[in-house]
Amino acid sequence: MRSVLFAFLLGLACIGLPAPSRAQDFTRTKDVIYGRKFGTALTLDVFTPKKGANGAAVVMVVSGGWFSDPNSINSPIFRQLFGEPLKRGYTVFAVVHASQPRFTIPEAIADVNRSIRFIRHHAKNYKIDPDRIGITGGSAGGHLSLMQGTAGDPGNPKALDPVERASSRVQAVACFFPPTDFLNYGGKDKYAFAPDGLLANFRLVMDVREFDPKTKLLERISATKARDLARKVSPVTHVNAKSAPALIIHGDADKLVPIQQAELIMARYKEAGVAAELVVRKGRGHDFNGAAKDFPVIADWFDKHLKKK
Template sequence: MRLTVLLSCFGLAASMAVCALPTQVAAQPTPQRDGTFLKSRLEKDDTNEDGQVTREEFSGPAPMFQRLDRDGDGKIDIKEVVNSMSIRRPANNRVENLRSSRDVEVKRDVVFGKGGDRDLKMHLVFPKTMPDKPLPAYVWVHGGGWQSGSKEGGVNQVSRMVADGFVGATIEYRLTGEAPFPAQIEDCKCAIRFLRAHAEEYGIDPNRIAVGGSSAGGHLVALLGTSGDVQELEGNGGWQDQSSRVQAVVDLYGPTDFSKFVTTKGFESHNRPGSPESKLLGGGEVLGNNDGIGRVNPITYIDDQDPPFLIIHGTEDPVVPMNQSQLLHEALESAGVETQLELIRGAQHGGREFATPEIRELIQTFLKKNLQAPE
């Protein structure tokens, strides 16, 4: 996670009613600038002591959470935030937003279906000038442990591909506080069916839809890739006459096999009731819920008809063990599915290592290769 913001006034005494402006913050004493104060406050918020602070745990204002959660996965990595305090970068992602806005246009909050009894929405991202021929689509699914996060950060995630001749979408789905699995994958599949049903309206080629996501979003896009048209996961959110299959998958450090996850050394706490994985399964300890573990695992549904996968994971990920991506890659390979596993040495759970020019080019090349227009 890249820290691109100076400290603001989160976690201060309740009597302080007004936050300092960024220009005022720059003049704070050294302990606040070097991360000591911020580290202390984040560690107090980290109630489950996993080194991550979720939106629910965070005691500060929502705008500050969004600033610190630079990779948009719904969690603040305490170690990376503190280590990054000496790195001076733009105060937020406005520069990136401005760069993207010159090339793309965003249609916000398009209702794509129903999740339970409420509307589900997506943002659609288009090139400034749409060509006459339909374009491939790249759909981003956010992370956040299935319990937090939003579709907002996905606009930047898809903008580069949109500038290169795609239509982008960033979608919401029901979080575990609202409903356990399979609500999340049902909503993602509904979004794919919606785009296919409205392909002509939005200038999309319905036979060229790719998905990408990080962390919990990586899990969901992997599941989209392997469970195309599996009826038990389709739900009834709308557009049931359309297929939910996708044509390419970019999975960034997504979980897969919970039984291996929670028995990996250093990750045993994820077996406990109340962990993100437990919440996804509906509560209780993860181990012992064999039906649930199998049902959420993308590996369960693999066959030789699955689309190409690009899987990227950090070797020092403290949140999702690297073996989750390795297991998926090996299973896809065994089934004869095209798959590429990129392990980033020393990288953790998100962060600047996943946004280098080399990794961005890797993703762009993969998507362009697998979603080329037919001759």
């Protein structure tokens, strides 16, 4: 699993891309703590345009294989991804979540939820409109983005923590090659995390355990519970008429996340009457090769759905 993940992250760092926004065009606030988990800080970086801010925000989920490395924020691919929205006046939040193998997909989802609540709660401080927040990411980051777009919630008005009272919903999603249905992954009834599944190398992300009062230990959940959980963390499960408009860019030669995943959720969006678009890149695999032309497309989507009319 590590070799697959490192290859993916190495690909992020080595792609030749045009230069992102110059350092003097924005200010960067590093390691803002948006939450804590077992005593460990959950952090995000804030990139604020020095001039021309449009009052909208774009959240960039820093995640590959549900592994979130803050150093990736400095890679060419991520700098180009958020550089385009920055040039257009968006305030960008690069969110780091708790990573596998220590933490699972449900926990990563909870972290991104928390980050959106935090950003919305502090919207006035960041000079952004709490009702104009978009989200982006690639691969696992795309999956987590779509979960926010389909399963964000209004918050708990009775929560003691004021951040938890804020909504975790977003108003637009734009992402690259995201997993969307773990129970029908590459074909009907194909479980992504089965020993022979396409995501078998990432099985630890679904190694969920529960406290057993008899053994007094954390025991692995049953196979039945695991599949039910896989359904709950699949974005296709949650698509409804109130889901955020979504753009997906996906290569038709992707062998890790088949384009079938994008097609499945696009069908759900159509059924729900949600604005959604799939951009197919011929011959592209699970990587960002040739993606420089896609970043303006991502920013255009946010312009369409987040800018004030």
